[in-house]
Amino acid sequence: MFTDYSSLLADRALYLPAISDTYAVFAHSGQFKRITAFTAQDLNFLDPSNRLFFYPWALFSAGQAAKNKSGASRSTMVSERDRNRTTVVGDSGGFQILTDKITFDGAVTARRMMRWLEANTDYSMVLDFPTGGIASGVMAKHATRLEAEGHDLAAMCRANGQSRGFNACLRQTLINNDQFVAERSPGATKFLNVLQGRNDAESRVWFDAVKHYPFEGWAFAGAHCRNLSLMLRRLIDMRNEGLLQRCSWLHVLGLSTLEFACLFTTLQQAIREHVNPTFQISYDSASPFKSAAYFNAYQGCTLSKNGWGVPTINIGGEENIGSEVTLFDFLAEKFIAERWKKQGPGDEQRIGTAISRHLRMGDICVETDNGAAWADESAHLVMNHNVQALIEAIRAAHVCYFEQDQDRVPVRLRAIQKMIQLVFKEPNPDQLIEEYRPWLDNYEQAVVVGPGYETFDDQAV
Structure with missing residues (x-):
């Protein structure tokens, strides 16, 4: 059954599914080499005329x-x-540059990324250099390059008390931000000011350094x-400085657990009620594509x-070659059997997708030239x-969460929900955040998913 999600997710x-490059190309102009019930173009969920489902939001990376x-x-x-009917947020490719998947030629590379973002996306992250590359050492060569170009990283370290690697990330990001401001095509896309940092001290320094840029939102x-x-803390800082009031979009990179999905909605509701009625939060992961690969x-x-989670199962076995069982029936049978074997009938919820x-x-597991039971x-x-x-799991989680089904919503999730609401309601939010910090900071580690479950958090970028 075809589902149009464009009017089902109000408020x-x-x-945002972080679409893989190969999928984006195949769903537009590919062809199946074997007979299937669908065309490649039916896989294009951004096209309302496809036969499966229409989902008008996605993320696509210039880095791919x-x-x-x-x-x-x-x-x-x-x-x-x-x-006019879809919204795509563009990632700028900073992570791919940092990890040498893209050769960085300074302003030439930044310009190519910017022009692609302007031509293809509605909201776009500026070209930041992620602080996630500091500990691994991949930022060191860029620090050396910047110093050779005349940038005094040592002076930055003395001024803000942060490391050479951090200041190299910040300096290159500021250079790129300045270029985007000077060379952007007004109205082509709305740029998101990226906030990096591995801790509160780095985050504060970064925020103070980039908050003046005239971009339309934040990532x-x-x-x-x-x-x-x-x-x-940073959202309160943005509110206090008048930045959140004019922020049209905030994107959270690489995280889409069911619990965080609901907490992001709570956060959005609180900001809409107390600060900015048109504020929108989005979040992404590439996990649907990576898992299938x-x-x-x-x-x-x-x-x-x-705890909440979405279990996966490997379906690439040779025993499924030629099978007439539908993917839905196969997954449902395995899901229930495995869950009951482990802990008896409980809170599992089967999800049927159009495809x-x-x-x-037998459409999935096929004979191939290399002997595998799986093709691209x-x-x-x-x-x-x-x-x-x-998408359906996130919808089910929201129904459970907002209907206050006490037997199925983890206690810690309800507690964090109340904390978020109070932070934007009470007059001393910094004091509350510090008081709540042990629960807020340990929240992700407390999430129970168990073996065989996807947590949907991509590598931090």
Whole structure:
């Protein structure tokens, strides 16, 4: 059954599937090499005329799509979408540059990323250099380069008390920000000011250094994505300085657990009520695509007082070649059997996706030239299932959370919900955040998922 999600998620923080580059190309112009019930274009969930489901929000990275000049000019499901009916947030590719997946040629590379973002996305992160690359050492060569170019990182270290690696990340980001301000095409896309930092001290220095830029929104990266006290501190700072009042969009990078999805909605509601009625939060993960690449499909979701999660199962076995069983029936049978075997019937919830109800296991597991029971086309089919399955799991979590089903909502989740609401309501938020910090900062570690569950957090960027 076709589902149009465009009107089903009002007042929610929005999950953005971080589309893989290969999927974006295949869903636009690919062709299946074997007979299936669907065309490649049916997998394009940004197209309302496809036969499966329409989901008008996504994230796409310049770090994948614009690695070089020729790649930046390709047509994809993102570049050819109806921009009046869809919203795509663009990641700038800083992580790929930092890890040498993209050669960095200074202003030339920054300009290529910016032009691609302007041509393809509605909201775009500026080209930051992530602080996540400091501990691994990959930032060291950029620090050396910056010093050779005449940038006095030592003076920055003395002034702000932070490390050479941190100041190299900050300096290169400031250089890129200045270029984006000077060379942007007004109105082409709305830029998001990226906030990095591994702790509160780094976050404060970074915030003070970038807060003056005339960008339209913000993106939270680094420790801000998981450390709720750090996120709340900066949001209060933004409110106090009048920045949150004119922020149209805030994106949280690389995190989409079911519990955080609901907390982001609570945060959005609090800010809309007390600060900015048009404020929108989004968050992303590439997990539906990464999981399918490793032959894993989402089975459903569990919503228990002990924790929420989305279990996966490997479906790439040779025993499924030629099977007439639908993907939905296969996943449902395995899901219930495994859950009951472990702990008896409980809070598992099966999720049927449009493609899983028609796709046979024999359509996925096929004979290949290399003897494997899985082809690239199979991954694209399961990616589509995974995207819709996660969307539906997040919807189910919101229903459970906001209907206050006390037996299925973890106590810690209800507690954090109240803390967030109070922070934006009470007159001394900093004092409250400090008081709540032990619970806020340990929240992610307390989330119970268990073996075989996806947590949907991508590597911090």
